[in-house]
Amino acid sequence: MKKRQLSPARRQPERRTSGADLLALLVVGLTVALAACNITAPSDPTPEPAGTLTVRFLDVGQGDAILIRSPEGKTLLVDGGRSTTRMAEHMQKYSIDKIDLMVATHADADHIAGLVEAAKAKPTYFINNGLAGTTQTWDRLVTALKDAGSTFQKANNQVFNLGSARVSIIAPPAGMGGDQNENSVGVRVDFGKFHALMTGDAEKPETTAWLSQNRPEIEGPIQVYKSIHHGAANGDHQAWLTRVRPQNVVISVGSNTYGHPTQTALDLYAANGVNIYRTDELGTVTFTGKADGTYKVNTER
Template structure:
């Protein structure tokens, strides 16, 4: 039986393997979620960004983040995407992953404008794998992809490094999001 570590259980974890350390930081952004993942090779990604641009800027400085290759929004609610704006503006990541359902808020518009201005490629969640150095990021698309409640359409990510796995689920309320048969 595979065991999953979910975002609510950890504050910081560092997993060592022969090549180096995978670092996962569950950032204190107040309301909402924000996770910074850095591969042993120093490639970083941010999954969700919390509700405060100011707080995210402080965390970028505190953790001396040097680069971000991938920004992923589990869904378009403000408490998950607001802090992604300064990340995109400062680091101009290669990819912006989202559920494909446009948000209806001003902050969604601000984020998508920042993505366009940064030259970041938009990527709608489909069943795929993105490599972050030696870290494998499996995208778990939301079921259905119909208009409606953003929480129900959260993009999940399965982060794998060696034998270590962590599942990120955003605000998903769907039991089926957990990919119990993936390896």
């Protein structure tokens, strides 16, 4: 530690040390000792953020769309479903006139088509996995975002402040190849002790790689968790849920020919004591969480 150079002090007349002086010397001495040991004296804890964080799993049929709002009104949209019409209805219903952060977990149509409509809210930032889509839907989305003046960023474990909430982007692990599902972007939102986690259509190879990386963003308990790949059999698995420890899982799903959600996924959630909410049965599912970790759940059907 660099020492401060002191100039010589003038000799002062001797005087008696009073009780008050001794007390002051003791306080100074204690402060210096604590500083030397790199220890700080106890202080009041940082107050928890006020208000509530809203996490809405929008009913978009067979697809994903999660709208998150901070107490300050800052907005995050993760995916947008496959229907521009349904997204337009949600934007009007929930007064989405500005999106601060938009994330496309991957470029499949059931995740990005609705984002074309949501781009009218002029997202400040747009995050994706870096793998360009090969469809006209992807081209329309890119054009809409460029017209909106959005800043494009590839997922690289960025952290954003969404008002008093913290948004952590989980980049796909290296070596996943060119499959869109296995390069899904993960998103974790922290508001005090209230946590939400969404990982798109990530399949077992990707989640296993995240586990081997010991990524802190996947550490539970998580109050609100989105079922991987609409409840597909190759999505969630025991090792993953053991780390995530979700309390509630939302399966964003609609009429489909894939068999989503599979009985395999439903049995897995039940075996782990996780509360299950399905958008095909309950409509839009909304969690309102406080910074102390408490929350309420509302459904719209």
